[in-house]
Amino acid sequence: MPFLRTSIVSGMMLAGCLIPACLNAQDTTDMQKNLKALDPKLMDTSADPCVNFYQYSCGGWSKQNPIPADESSYGRGTELENQNRLVLKSILEKAAAGGSERSANEQKIGDYYATCIDVNAVNEAGLKPLQPLLDRIAALNSKDGLPELTAYLDSIGIGTFFGFSSDQDYKDATQQIAEFDQAELGLPEKGYYDRTDDKSAKLRDQYKEHVARTFELLGESHEQAAKDGDTVLKVETELAKHSLTNVERRDPQALYHKMTLANFESSAPNFAFNKYLRSLDIPPVDSLNVTEPKFFVGLNEVLASTDLDSLKAYLRWAAVRQTPSIALPQALDEESFNFYGKILEGQPEQQPRWKRCVRSTDRDLGEALGQVYVAQRFSSQDKQRTVELTHDIEAAMGRDIDQLEWMSPATKTRAKEKLHSVANKIGYPDKWRDYSSLEVVRGDAFGNARRAVAFEVHRQINKIGKPVDRGEWGMTPPTVNAYYNPQMNDINFPAGILQPPYFDPRQDDAVNYGDAGGVIGHELTHGFDDEGRQFDAAGNLKEWWTPEDEKKFTERADCVVKEYDGFVAVDDLHVNGKLTLGENIADLGGLKLAFLAYLDRAQKAGVDVTKKGDAEYGGLTPDQQFFVAFGQSWCQNNRPEDLRLRVQTDPHSPEEFRVNGVVVNLPEFQKAFACQTGQPMAPAKRCAIW
Template identity: 40%
Template sequence: MKSLKPLLLPFAIAAALTACQTHDQSAASANTATSQPATPALPPLATFNVSDLDTTKNACADFAGYVNGKWLAANPVPADRTTWGSFEMLDERSQAASRSIAEAAAANPNAQGVEKLVGDFFASGMDTARINAAGLAPIQPMLDRIAALKTPADIAQYLRDEFAAGRGEVFSFGAESDFKDATRKIGFAFQGGLSLPEKAYYLEDGPDGKYKAIREAFVKHVSKQLQNAGVAAADADKQAADVLAFETRLAKASLSPVELRDPNNQYHYVSLAEADKLTPHFSWTEFFKANGVQADGFSLSQPRFFAEFDRMLADVPASQWQAYLRLQLIDGMAPYLADRFNDERFDFYARTLRGQKEQKPRWKRVLDTTEGSVGEALGQLYVKQYFPPESKAEMAKLVDNLRLALKARLENLDWMSPDTKAKAMEKWASFTPKIGYPDKWRSWDGLNTRRDDYAGNVLAAARFNHAWEMSKIGKPVDRSEWGMTPQTVNAYYNPLMNEIVFPAAILQPPFFDPKADPALNYGGIGAVIGHEMMHGYDDQGSQFDAKGNFNNWWTKADRDGFNARTAKLVKQFDDYVAIDGLHVKGALTLGENIADLGGLNVAWDAYQNALKAASKRGDEKIDGYPSDQRFFFNWATVWRRNFTPDELKVRLNTDPHAPANFRAIGAPSNMPAFAHAFGCKAGDPMVRADDQRVVIW
């Protein structure tokens, strides 16, 4: 069972914090809690501190080391994580706060509404004795049905029913705004079905044979998991080989992460009749009926993948389909089953693939499940206790200041024609900011949960959330919806709604502190605000207009000029070596790098405007350092992050964000303001030569 990710991913400031998650997307409720516990002590904040600076290093040569080197050396990745830094420290605080809420809800026998949902998930998930005693029973009916599949028609019907239950396999299907009419929701079918990070892991040996070794480990994992479910060892080995062959065929028909960044590869609208013709062994008309959807068409986003999927329905033996579907079911449900399933899943996906040494404590894993199943219900309780109204008011002011600074930069562009600039300004004027939490909460009426059935709760929520998702298709877009929960330490830009969104949990140090000096706030959350705004003008977001439609608003000459400038940024990041001779992929990370560069420049301008309004110059010292330097110190502090070697290698292939240490230096190295603040000279590593320096927005 694979979770359905957003089909056109919102452009976030950071990659997901957890190494491996299998739960479904979260939502919220209209009900309120009946009680709240006293606020407990939380883990420390990741606040910038001058004592962390390594003054033995030269800021103009190794800025990331100067700001973060001492901290990173003293803060290795904890055994239950694969990364550790500013984001993860805030995530620990968010989890500790969520734990106190969930424990109180679980302890309240009279809990109602969202409190009951959260309490039921947490209490049932912590009942390990009951979960282990249940063994395979929660998924035995699905395994029995898989064992009975004989024909392509049987398999097609099984897949339709699995999607209706919120447990879709092989591909993803969800509701998203129509690229050509962003006011309405349509269905999107998207490639999927792979257990390994991306297609290269199936088709290449990789550096030092790494991918080949991972494939071999994957086959062993599949065999062990099938044996955990009662399959004899010899048969399990054969089925494991069949699973790898099956997924390899899907991989050959799949697009790479770089190719998927192109919106043209994310949208391909067809009528139901056209789709049925493309996949004669899989009726989309019947699929829509099974999922309660009434629509004339949808986006069959990667036609080549779905054509191959249809051929596989026809020519892959039922026994091989059965092996694949068994593995998908068992691995997908493993976190909610007896320990032997969860432990085996962890051993491959987290330990072998990403270098995580230990599992998270049980309470964290159960919170992950609660977050994935009823996350906004938990968020409704979170904001009542942990998000002060004054933070939302201060953030609104900062957003306004950043918007004005961006407007000035757009108006003063010297490389863009008046016609294109007018469209850019139209897009600027229509930005919608969202801060903290949704203005209205989703209803959970009809979702029934229990204190004694963890897997049952997960399955019920999966079906409920899928039906809710399907109910959006064919209807106007609800602009009040959020794509992240309030307790998420992240932020995002959605090009289809032209909105920038800042959940409550990120509005803490080092990003935001109402009591901090302006330099720290503008270098932290100010740059994050600027980053999300600039996603509207990166290589992907710039292909969507002010109304959120996929529509070219550029003259050819302006687009060619933009591409020439961004090509230089691709080259800069291609040149960064991350680990063991492996380079950053400039094309994969381009959108985030554009947003970092533009966002930091916009934040700098807004910070300078704030200084002028306060009759200050930026050379006033706080804790012994000029405020101009403190602006860049906090930018780098945001990007202090350690990785396990294996996690870093996976991210180089799959993550649209460059490794954090390169984000700390990439944008500042292109800014004369940085060189001036630190007295850097031509030839210093942090000073790009004029012909290499990138200026876009």
């Protein structure tokens, strides 16, 4: 459950050239000094904090930071990502330059990056690297061959009619099991295929045209490409019809259906799953998890009713769509961006190729790159300070649980058992990933991208039937984000986010508890949101609440749903309170915990929380500094297309509501700014869970 939203279209690499190609270490250090967790110059002091606290905190930043042409949105997180990217670029350019002093990992990341950045070589190769894959699909002469073909495609990272990987057993968190899931399609979510409004209908037409243009670039005639575009949309629409929505997938109980392979095959006899697994060299499995059995019943119907040529057109499209566009010739790369970047997200220009190649290297060799990054950018002092913050906020949550009036003693005891079992992962993994079996060939961009994905696919499926590795991370060290994993019961803070503007050791405790503390509290609260609360201290999907307490929790959660349902994000689109519920609970609970921890720290240090600060802190009291630092961590400008996409797909609320939607529920905020009941930021009725 990431703290920040991640890319909706994960396969897209966006690219333009606004930042100088060369930047030395001193340049990056100077740039970092310009980022502060709290900066009065970013405020709009003409705004009333009791009317619109987001505008008060971020109004200055919004005016000073128009969205660059190569971004669909731009926020304080983007500022830090850009700085991180420059650091990574410097590391990669040095590694790419060669020299006898390079380690094996440095050689890999250097060769990968140097090959990725060479656009001329990619264009000269043209479609040749892709052609054997297209030929293999073209050679399919019977539906009986689908299991072997889809197994091969899955083995190199091309999902087709369904997803397959390993996962922790929801009810035995010590073991990894095989798991089948619904297909990931070309449009972001099920609703894009069945909504009837004009914008959705137009987008489907644009998608169909994009698919057709892609087929033309592969060499098809205009007429055949148009026909295949129709076919792809029809097949995907049928698959979407049987899929769950993003809201439905938020319920872990709805995604756990453990069964034998024989029982699974009997529900979808038109596809030989046993043959599929053998083709992937999966050892015999006693049981597996099927996240959505109804999807596979529907898939069985689709396979029966769709002719072979149509299925092959769909597979060709899957093969191209799920090949990183940066490894394809320029015409295909630009066509991909024109739909997924320009149309879907409103982004006018691609990002420069070097930015995209940095991102690709981090995605495919993230811990090899991260090992060098951490050595340069993350100190033991940074780690220790984060540990202290985390312990303070965990202690605050323990006190908060004790004081909850609505929760019974029995549930409180189990909640504290879970809290005390949370594992804290800070900065980077204790054991680095071994990439020795991943072949990186300088000059083979397509092959490197394909082998990297295949490496990860095999790494995941090789876990099946084995004990869970609780030391593994789900994000790379340079990532500007954080997450909680309910099956691991751990909170994870990569080194990338533990720097200004999210963590700023140069500024006072009030500031750091408001931003970094809010991040930590957010992830900790995820263990007790509407999803996380269904997992016990060991990470098992298990009921540990009394029925009465569960009912009281749901009533309080419904208050949060209704509040966020009322926010209008763009045009006529409201925030989806059910889709964003978990993140909203985490935002609200996290900031409350951070404030409790800050007050405790201030009391122990003898800080006068009513005394106004100096000019560096805008004359704000420590309490006010806490809240403004929180507000400024969310400053962001968004394009309307991107907002529309987010509201329909993203479990995170838009930034304005991640600020205002939280502070309206905190009497501590209203006291800090002397807000009167009835003002917009001080409603008479508030939502409270944790």
